[in-house]
Amino acid sequence: MRWKRWARDAIDYCADRFGILARHVREMRDGITVLMYHRVLPPSECNDYPFPTLVMPSPFFRDQVSWLAANCTVLPLCAALPLAGRARERPLVALTFDDGYADNFEHAAAIIEEHGVRGSFYVTTGACASGALLWFDEAALFARSAGIEAVYDAARRCGFLASSAGRPWRSLREFIEALKTWDGSARIGFIAALRDRFAPADDGPHAARRFRLMTREQVRDLHGRGHECGSHTVHHALLPRLSRAEAERELRESKAWLEETTGEAARGFCYPNGDASTLVRALVAEAGYDYACGTRPGRNRAGSDRYMLRRIDVTPQRVVTSAGHYSERAFRAEASLFHAWMR
Numbered sequence: 502m503r504w505k506r507w508a509r510d511a512i513d514y515c516a517d518r519f520g521i522l523a524r525h526v527r528e529m530r531d532g533i534t535v536l537m538y539h540r541v542l543p544p545s546e547c548n549d550y551p552f553p554t555l556v557m558p559s560p561f562f563r564d565q566v567s568w569l570a571a572n573c574t575v576l577p578l579c580a581a582l583p584l585a586g587r588a589r590e591r592p593l594v595a596l597t598f599d600d601g602y603a604d605n606f607e608h609a610a611a612i613i614e615e616h617g618v619r620g621s622f623y624v625t626t627g628a629c630a631s632g633a634l635l636w637f638d639e640a641a642l643f644a645r646s647a648g649i650e651a652v653y654d655a656a657r658r659c660g661f662l663a664s665s666a667g668r669p670w671r672s673l674r675e676f677i678e679a680l681k682t683w684d685g686s687a688r689i690g691f692i693a694a695l696r697d698r699f700a701p702a703d704d705g706p707h708a709a710r711r712f713r714l715m716t717r718e719q720v721r722d723l724h725g726r727g728h729e730c731g732s733h734t735v736h737h738a739l740l741p742r743l744s745r746a747e748a749e750r751e752l753r754e755s756k757a758w759l760e761e762t763t764g765e766a767a768r769g770f771c772y773p774n775g776d777a778s779t780l781v782r783a784l785v786a787e788a789g790y791d792y793a794c795g796t797r798p799g800r801n802r803a804g805s806d807r808y809m810l811r812r813i814d815v816t817p818q819r820v821v822t823s824a825g826h827y828s829e830r831a832f833r834a835e836a837s838l839f840h841a842w843m844r
């Protein structure tokens with residue numbers, strides 16, 4: 502792994518030195534670059550989050566926004582989309598945030614605003630309204646506090662897994678990926694069963710603070726400050742696995758909650774887990790959303806599918822050097838798709 506990072510450092514250095522990286526950055530002027538983030542936290546709080554690819558340390562993020570604000574036109578995605586086909590001097594970039602964590606309000610938005618730009622935030626409205634944790638965070642906390650084997654055993658004993666269901670999950674990742682394949686109602690029922698069987702998933706004095714989503718007031722405030730607030734469903738639902746009626750409800754109710762909160766039409770949607778089907782895409786359009794974000798990498802040009810916009814997943818692991826230091830060069834290589842081109 503380490504040698505791969507070292508090789509990537511060397512390739513990035515050469516690409517920068519010989520103008521190849523600059524050429525890729527210039528190519529960003531063709532289309533809209535949509536960057537995907539989830540959480541932005543101070544470094545001291547990052548290690549505790551169980552999904553390390555989803556949390557960007559705030560100093561790294563500040564550096565990224567600083568480069569983007571100096572070199573690109575950064576707009577909320579709803580404002581960038583109408584400009585897709587126009588010729589321009591500077592790359593057009595949108596910063597997008599999935600899930601609706603409170604740290605988006607406390608850290609990400611504050612950093613974005615320091616640089617005079619605005620972002621797009623896709624909120625899981627049910628968890629914002631109730632103060633509940635997102636299902637994968639809660640499941641991860643139970644796995645951490647009780648152990649994955651005990652959680653697996655509970656799934657069998659409570660009838661969520663057949664007794665012939667094979668071996669226990671071997672890692673947190675395998676556990677969460679398995680839960681993603683379950684029906685939404687089974688997943689909700691299983692997490693409720695874990696709450697009954699085990700100590701609260703809130704495994705320390707700071708857990709609730711560390712995992713919580715934005716409140717309704719914070720969403721309203723964010724919107725009032727010029728950021729876009731879009732939907733990420735009510736329950737972080739994996740839409741293709743739902744019935745048509747359930748999927749419609751997720752799309753409609755989250756939109757209504759946002760519109761009641763902000764007083765404005767919610768036009769943006771973001772598929773949880775990037776999961777969509779032909780039917781789901783049609784339902785998103787029918788529900789009145791103007792566009793939807795997926796998770797496939799790439800840039801969006803005029804004529805790109807508005808209901809499956811491509812995004813670049815900016816993970817902390819891809820923007821550090823082999824020595825573990827933040828690298829603006831590596832960030833430019835990610836945002837300009839130079840790394841994707843190399844792969």
Ligand SMILES: [Zn+2]
Pocket residue numbers: 599600733737773774
């Ligand atoms: Zn999500």
